[in-house]
């Protein structure tokens with residue numbers, strides 16, 4: 001079997017998971033090289049998984065002529081630079097979300113990606129590859145719930161991970177761009193429409209530490225789409241019960257809810273607290289299948305010479321929308337979105 005020879009940059013919270021997936025869970029992929037600015041992460045990956053090449057300098061990895069594709073899981077502020085360097089060096093590229101952390105760099109990198117249209121580029125909006133979301137999308141597309149009138153999305157990280165989020169805040173782009181962007185993308189995908197008007201608000205209700213980076217611990221947005229659908233979004237970092245990702249779509253003929261109770265599995269624990277349904281602990285657990293499916297799709301696209309369905313365009317539209325939320329939050333004004 002032909003295997004795609006891949007290198008990965010970024011071996012942090014999520015990069016490690018992607019690296020393991022490339023190395024062990026996608027049969028037609030091979031992890032030949034790992035890169036991180038943290039030497040200990042490179043050593044650990046090479047030692048534990050037997051990876052042939054290790055780098056602390058990304059440009060050095062790009063000189064490796066055995067490689068065919070680069071997976072980018074570095075910090076959000078590095079994505080655009082790494083995408084450009086990898087494409088210019090002749091590689092196919094998968095990049096984690098977000099595409100970039102400013103509108104200017106997102107527009108710039110889109111032009112770079114267009115210039116390299118002979119290479120495959122995919123962006124990591126992995127929720128589009130989650131089996132439950134795909135199931136829901138098929139129901140919407142088949143007309144089973146009629147015309148969607150309202151969509152409601154919650155993405156709330158567990159409070160036990162908040163110190164990590166504070167450490168990550170400087171390079172994340174902020175709550176709307178870092179967290180809410182997944183739901184903004186999902187809404188665009190479900191509705192096949194662009195957002196028209198946005199109002200967003202939020203605060204540091206518990207952790208003022210986020211304020212140092214002009215960020216917030218919890219925020220919400222109300223959006224109307226061009227097709228008339230109303231949408232409301234809540235993103236936060238302080239869920240006490242677990243990782244809560246919930247989506248509801250109310251249509252003219254029916255309603256879909258995905259993840260109403262973010263149940264870990266089918267087990268109910270009967271104890272002194274009553275009948276307890278435990279919840280997902282974090283994104284790695286909830287979206288395990290989605291991370292694997294998106295990677296498999298990227299590898300197949302390269303090997304079958306197809307362009308992935310989720311690329312720079314989706315990154316730009318979601319970024320423009322997240323920025324409108326950010327702008328509304330800062331100004332407390334209703335924002336009408338002007339797309340480029």
Ligand SMILES: NC(=O)c1ccc[n+]([C@@H]2O[C@H](COP(=O)([O-])OP(=O)(O)OC[C@H]3O[C@@H](n4cnc5c(N)ncnc54)[C@H](O)[C@@H]3O)[C@@H](O)[C@H]2O)c1
Nearest residue numbers: 010011012013014015036037038073074075076096097098
């Ligand atoms: N799709 C999702 O569900 C999801 C979930 C979490 C994170 N993410 C995204 O994944 C990316 C990584 O997130 P994380 O939580 O793993 O971050 P992290 O801070 O834990 O890890 C970042 C990694 O990148 C490396 N790195 C940073 N700059 C580098 C450089 N210039 N050269 C080489 N290595 C460099 C660091 O050493 C580290 O290994 C972020 O962009 C984040 O937005 C996506």
